[in-house]
Amino acid sequence: DVKVTQSSRYLVKRTGEKVFLECVQDMDHENMFWYRQDPGLGLRLIYFSYDVKMKEKGDIPEGYSVSREKKERFSLILESASTNQTSMYLCASSSPSSTGTEAFFGQGTRLTVV
Amino acid sequence: DAKTTQPTSMDCAEGRAANLPCNHSTISGNEYVYWYRQIHSQGPQYIIHGLKNNETNEMASLIITEDRKSSTLILPHATLRDTAVYYCIVRWETGFQKLVFGTGTRLLVSP
Numbered sequence: 552d553v554k555v556t557q558s559s560r561y562l563v564k565r566t567g568e569k570v571f572l573e574c575v576q577d578m579d580h581e582n583m584f585w586y587r588q589d590p591g592l593g594l595r596l597i598y599f600s601y602d603v604k605m606k607e608k609g610d611i612p613e614g615y616s617v618s619r620e621k622k623e624r625f626s627l628i629l630e631s632a633s634t635n636q637t638s639m640y641l642c643a644s645s646s647p648s649s650t651g652t653e654a655f656f657g658q659g660t661r662l663t664v665v
Numbered sequence: 666d667a668k669t670t671q672p673t674s675m676d677c678a679e680g681r682a683a684n685l686p687c688n689h690s691t692i693s694g695n696e697y698v699y700w701y702r703q704i705h706s707q708g709p710q711y712i713i714h715g716l717k718n719n720e721t722n723e724m725a726s727l728i729i730t731e732d733r734k735s736s737t738l739i740l741p742h743a744t745l746r747d748t749a750v751y752y753c754i755v756r757w758e759t760g761f762q763k764l765v766f767g768t769g770t771r772l773l774v775s776p
Contacts, residue, residue: 555708584764593768594709594752610765641708643764653699654764656708 574642583625687753
């Protein structure tokens with residue numbers, strides 16, 4: 552069974568802390584994505600990566616950075632957490648194939664910054 | 666990426682067919698239509714995709730109009746577990762491209 556695993560389901564951090572959200576996929580996918588989801592705003596793309604050590608900004612990259620040192624792992628970093636970064640964070644991976652390019656999502660990390 | 670337009674919410678009775686529409690009037694010839702759904706507190710799940718022809722799998726059917734400017738996702742016999750937010754996305758099939766989700770349609774299936 553294909554799997555995208557996010558390291559934490561729930562996380563509570565203090566304002567100003569450096570926060571790492573980890574995502575691991577076991578499907579050898581080239582593409583990985585980080586989204587955040589807020590009520591009424593849907594899923595918004597933060598960063599994505601199409602290869603190891605490659606990264607591209609999404610629609611809302613401010614306040615975030617990412618790291619992709621290995622193909623299977625894509626980390627989202629909040630350099631100095633703020634309360635407006637309280638949200639649900641979703642990781643996804645995908646790869647072009649003859650049957651389609653569907654993406655697979657993790658279960659999400661609900662981050663609360665206090 | 667072509668933008669999509671979906672109704673904010675829909676209701677459906679359990680056991681009946683749920684027909685979820687999506688408008689994508691600016692879709693280009695090489696863009697596919699993808700559908701995902703997100704059940705509460707879970708990550709989105711792929712349902713189905715298509716280019717021109719109608720498609721069917723174990724989860725749903727996808728009907729794409731001849732001009733490809735709109736499509737309908739059909740859940741033939743909706744169950745309570747189909748209550749979710751459904752997202753319609755258009756994208757290229759080849760090469761890299763980011764996934765862009767809208768706000769989707771919230772489907773409520775009632776007994």
